[in-house]
Amino acid sequence: xxxxxxxxxxxxxxxxxxxxxxxxxxxxxxxxxxxxxxxxxxxxxxxxxxxxxxxxxxxxxxxxxxxxxxxxxxxxxxxxxxxxxxxxxxxxxxxxxxxxxxxxxxxxxxxxxxxxxxxxxxxxxxxxxxxxxxxxxxxxxxxxxxxxxxxxxxxxxxxxxxxxxxxxxxxxxxxxxxxxxxxxxxxxxxxxxxxxxxxxxxxxxxxxxxxxxxxxxxxxxxxxxxxxxxxxxxxxxxxxxxxxxxxxxxxxxxxxxxxxxxxxxxxxxxxxxxxxxxxxxxxxxxxxxxxxxx
Numbered sequence: 001x002x003x004x005x006x007x008x009x010x011x012x013x014x015x016x017x018x019x020x021x022x023x024x025x026x027x028x029x030x031x032x033x034x035x036x037x038x039x040x041x042x043x044x045x046x047x048x049x050x051x052x053x054x055x056x057x058x059x060x061x062x063x064x065x066x067x068x069x070x071x072x073x074x075x076x077x078x079x080x081x082x083x084x085x086x087x088x089x090x091x092x093x094x095x096x097x098x099x100x101x102x103x104x105x106x107x108x109x110x111x112x113x114x115x116x117x118x119x120x121x122x123x124x125x126x127x128x129x130x131x132x133x134x135x136x137x138x139x140x141x142x143x144x145x146x147x148x149x150x151x152x153x154x155x156x157x158x159x160x161x162x163x164x165x166x167x168x169x170x171x172x173x174x175x176x177x178x179x180x181x182x183x184x185x186x187x188x189x190x191x192x193x194x195x196x197x198x199x200x201x202x203x204x205x206x207x208x209x210x211x212x213x214x215x216x217x218x219x220x221x222x223x224x225x226x227x228x229x230x231x232x233x234x235x236x237x238x239x240x241x242x243x244x245x246x247x248x249x250x251x252x253x254x255x256x257x258x259x260x261x262x263x264x265x266x267x268x269x270x271x272x273x274x275x276x277x278x279x280x281x282x283x284x285x286x287x288x289x290x291x292x293x294x
Contacts, residue, residue: 003280021245022162042156043219053125056182065095081106114139133157146223161230162244203229208270224261
């Protein structure tokens with residue numbers, strides 16, 4: 001573990017921006033972090049806790065996954081996802097809105113889901129499941145520019161998100177853990193499946209071999225200020241590790257002229273690859289590059 005930590009920190013130390021992360025080896029139970037409890041802009045990684053709060057509301061009976069609702073034009077004033085381009089007034093089920101919120105980070109769906117579940121309820125849920133450094137302030141993030149304060153953003157910590165991911169994974173087979181999340185094992189499985197259906201795979205999964213699967217959610221800060229990703233990494237069907245990684249204060253361009261945002265995405269991929277190489281079973285590695293959805 002010490003060798004891996006040194007490698008991860010060395011990769012981060014090379015960069016002209018701040019990187020924080022939380023790691024858990026699911027085979028040994030060992031954990032490590034770099035500023036894991038420091039509050040940072042969550043960007044769209046917040047949508048994992050929004051999804052779970054929504055599933056808990058469905059389990060409680062106040063909402064239904066099959067419930068249809070209309071998307072009004074006010075939710076389409078966003079630059080994330082695909083539904084911003086559709087004709088206002090179309091209908092979608094609550095389940096499908098949760099799917100689109102995660103797999104293409106659709107903020108039109110996110111804004112509607114947050115308003116249906118309620119910001120207060122989502123914050124209360126986050127605290128109840130142990131996300132003590134997480135605050136949901138907006139349904140759709142305001143266009144505040146790159147220089148916003150933390151109080152002008154939705155915020156979290158790498159540790160908060162990493163531990164939530166572990167609870168979701170455990171909840172797929174442990175009724176007591178699922179109950180702590182306010183759901184059932186079946187709803188945890190749905191949440192995990194949705195994270196596995198992620199289409200934005202050019203960060204944590206980018207350099208992993210073909211047999212790797214990642215249940216994850218990306219996050220892009222306003223103006224490219226942040227590039228984040230948090231997920232559970234599998235070798236085939238075996239969960240190997242959890243990695244939640246956050247970059248803060250990205251330069252518009254790196255010293256060599258490349259995009260700071262894209263360079264940070266590559267760093268996240270390199271962190272995940274270092275973890276995979278340290279934890280995976282070499283006998284199960286095919287050595288093939290993973291197809292990437294961009």
